[in-house]
Amino acid sequence: MSKTDWRAKWISLGWKQDAYPMNIPIAYKKEFSIDEIPQDAQLNIAAYQHYALWLNGKTVSHGPSRSFPGTMYYDTIDITEYLMIGENHIAVVVFPANPALGYSIYERTGLLIQTNVGIYTDSSWKVAPANWYGLSDLVLSLPAGYQEHYDSRKTPADWKIKTPSDWQNAFVLGGVSTPPWKTLSPREIPLLTEKEIEGKLVWQGKGSREIIESGNLAIAFENEALSTADGDDCNVFTYDFGKTRYIRPAISCEELSGNVRFELYYSLVFDGKPCVDRAFRTAREGFADSFTPSENEMEWEAFLPKGFRFLTVKVAGDGKCRFTIKSKAVDYPYGEGKLLHSDDELLQKIWHTAAETIKSSTNDAIVDTCSRENMLWTMDACFTAEAAYTTFGELQMWRRCLSLIGQGIDSDGIPSAVVPAQKTYMILFDQAFTWVRSCLKYCEASKDLSLLEEVSPKITSLLYLCEKHITEEDLFSPPDYSWHFVDWAPIDKRPYSLPVNALLIMAADAGEKIGSLVNNENLERLSLRIANRLRNAAQSFYSEEDKAFITHIEPKEEIPHNSFGFIEAHQKLRCVIHGNSLAITAKIGTEEQRKNAAAFCVDAIANQSPYTSGMDNFFGPGWTDTLLAPLLDYGYEKEVIAFVKKAYGAFIDVKAPTFGENFLPSEHNSAHGWGASVNTLLDRIF
Numbered sequence: 001m002s003k004t005d006w007r008a009k010w011i012s013l014g015w016k017q018d019a020y021p022m023n024i025p026i027a028y029k030k031e032f033s034i035d036e037i038p039q040d041a042q043l044n045i046a047a048y049q050h051y052a053l054w055l056n057g058k059t060v061s062h063g064p065s066r067s068f069p070g071t072m073y074y075d076t077i078d079i080t081e082y083l084m085i086g087e088n089h090i091a092v093v094v095f096p097a098n099p100a101l102g103y104s105i106y107e108r109t110g111l112l113i114q115t116n117v118g119i120y121t122d123s124s125w126k127v128a129p130a131n132w133y134g135l136s137d138l139v140l141s142l143p144a145g146y147q148e149h150y151d152s153r154k155t156p157a158d159w160k161i162k163t164p165s166d167w168q169n170a171f172v173l174g175g176v177s178t179p180p181w182k183t184l185s186p187r188e189i190p191l192l193t194e195k196e197i198e199g200k201l202v203w204q205g206k207g208s209r210e211i212i213e214s215g216n217l218a219i220a221f222e223n224e225a226l227s228t229a230d231g232d233d234c235n236v237f238t239y240d241f242g243k244t245r246y247i248r249p250a251i252s253c254e255e256l257s258g259n260v261r262f263e264l265y266y267s268l269v270f271d272g273k274p275c276v277d278r279a280f281r282t283a284r285e286g287f288a289d290s291f292t293p294s295e296n297e298m299e300w301e302a303f304l305p306k307g308f309r310f311l312t313v314k315v316a317g318d319g320k321c322r323f324t325i326k327s328k329a330v331d332y333p334y335g336e337g338k339l340l341h342s343d344d345e346l347l348q349k350i351w352h353t354a355a356e357t358i359k360s361s362t363n364d365a366i367v368d369t370c371s372r373e374n375m376l377w378t379m380d381a382c383f384t385a386e387a388a389y390t391t392f393g394e395l396q397m398w399r400r401c402l403s404l405i406g407q408g409i410d411s412d413g414i415p416s417a418v419v420p421a422q423k424t425y426m427i428l429f430d431q432a433f434t435w436v437r438s439c440l441k442y443c444e445a446s447k448d449l450s451l452l453e454e455v456s457p458k459i460t461s462l463l464y465l466c467e468k469h470i471t472e473e474d475l476f477s478p479p480d481y482s483w484h485f486v487d488w489a490p491i492d493k494r495p496y497s498l499p500v501n502a503l504l505i506m507a508a509d510a511g512e513k514i515g516s517l518v519n520n521e522n523l524e525r526l527s528l529r530i531a532n533r534l535r536n537a538a539q540s541f542y543s544e545e546d547k548a549f550i551t552h553i554e555p556k557e558e559i560p561h562n563s564f565g566f567i568e569a570h571q572k573l574r575c576v577i578h579g580n581s582l583a584i585t586a587k588i589g590t591e592e593q594r595k596n597a598a599a600f601c602v603d604a605i606a607n608q609s610p611y612t613s614g615m616d617n618f619f620g621p622g623w624t625d626t627l628l629a630p631l632l633d634y635g636y637e638k639e640v641i642a643f644v645k646k647a648y649g650a651f652i653d654v655k656a657p658t659f660g661e662n663f664l665p666s667e668h669n670s671a672h673g674w675g676a677s678v679n680t681l682l683d684r685i686f
Helices: 015-019 214-222 345-360 378-392 396-407 429-446 449-468 498-517 521-541 577-585 591-607 621-632 637-653 665-670 673-685
Strands: 010-012 026-034 042-048 050-055 058-063 071-078 086-095 110-115 126-129 149-151 171-174 183-186 193-197 200-206 236-248 250-257 261-267 288-292 299-301 306-316 320-325 327-331
Touching: 015 171, 042 050, 042 058, 042 086, 058 071, 086 110, 193 236, 214 261, 214 288, 236 345, 236 665, 250 261, 306 320, 345 378, 345 637, 345 673, 378 396, 378 429, 378 621, 378 673, 396 429, 396 449, 429 449, 429 498, 449 498, 449 521, 498 521, 498 577, 521 577, 577 591, 577 621, 591 621, 591 637, 621 637, 621 673, 637 665, 637 673
Parallel strands: 071 183, 149 288
Antiparallel strands: 010 110, 010 171, 026 086, 026 126, 042 071, 042 110, 050 058, 050 086, 193 327, 200 236, 236 306, 236 327, 250 299, 250 320, 261 288, 261 306
């Protein structure tokens, strides 16, 4: 549907809510009649930020795919099977964005719908605050959504199939070019699939039946004394869904008498008794929802899916009930996937576990993990997307993530590490350098030049900004409003960092090739200029004494820098695997020096445990391919495979269904997508 075809208007509740949309979900309703059911009825829908759509009382879809407001994506849904001859009812609820600026973009709330059966959003739609959702604090640590405290006693009776008489007409925000939604684009990826999934009851017991203020649920439950019980004394039940994944919890209450509230607590772990995740443990955090049933409504389905493995349902109140859990697994349709061409049983299990980790970390974008943050982190997404291509042959999601990351780089070249999000302290140039390389890798895999044409202006702006921060010593120091971590390893984070300079050289090398492919001579020359300056100067990082590259060189003059993540003087590190491996890929120094660097890396992975963070050569699983693949060129295939078996085999030993954020098998339930980078490495070998 082209822009000129749109008759629909963006609509909302009113000017006050448009000015201050925080915590106010909005319900929309429209009645219409048709004389016959068309063969192909299509509905286009866009919303900011999340929507649930019902037609004649039946759930049709949830969405939309996350997007920057400036490029708003709309879903196209076949609604033929939901239509009836005569009167029909469309019902929608739209949740607002939350104001965690580093992890979201807080904008006005709006809905836009247009169908090919003559229905489109305008002032004739009826609207009201959907206050029965009772949004309070964030359900997860940062961006994933608000807690839902659904009170069916406040829900207008049968509102999805009958329009309440006291609802007002919609407030029109404007047409399809209404700011900030200036551009509408069709969804770039398939709709997510939702299939019923059963959890296994692993614990039951009893706890307090007191109904407390909903905002304190998670904190109160964390401190509650629970005891095991049987029969009618039970009011707390914990279910295991097999692995951490994206799940839409639902409850059906078959019998009800008296006052009852279902409280739902989400967790990644179960250590013998129910618990609730608190993420970074601030007062606003708690993985909890609640549902108060009534004769008006006996079933509840979460508006937003949650990332968890264990669900604990607590029945509070002095009433009695009988209920059934009816949750749905929400998945991106990756398909069957490829096979690993190796007869090694352990490596096969590692490959399969990586595939499960990718699935758990993908919804409408590739996210670091579906649970705590549920966000597209630049570096995580690049590593996981490449692994998804290796494992499933998936290209659409890879392209989508790279496009979103590109939109997060502004006209001055300043990147965001998390997209879509407002600019905050999370301006990480090292992550943006990884993105540039990933764009080239995607093009080489897909032969799709359109992405490079789209992002090349952003790459140019990024590299121009970087060139401004190359000093007279021909080394790069990130601007003082930014910071870098390369990995959560304790590498030296002062101005002249070898890993950061090596990553910029690698980005410039990729930028030169991208410029050539899309005939962008400006980008090509800029990239070559940066690469030459840095590569020549970076040779000074090599230490003859250590027979390896050192991590940090002290600038001759003091350079302003962000102290966030600064390594204290007594913690200074000399040689680390990051700098040495990246120096090989960036072609820093002589061939003999790079050969020595490879030997240093092999010694590091052979003699140091990967399981303990804080060590000199600790690195996260996302870096497995990037740091170990260069060693293959120097004949260290056996040593690399041995490390993979040791590090990832520990997860297999404890029957972990997914990989974690670190090489710590006890934390595998985080289902951290970047750990699947091991499949990219295994694919190179086999």
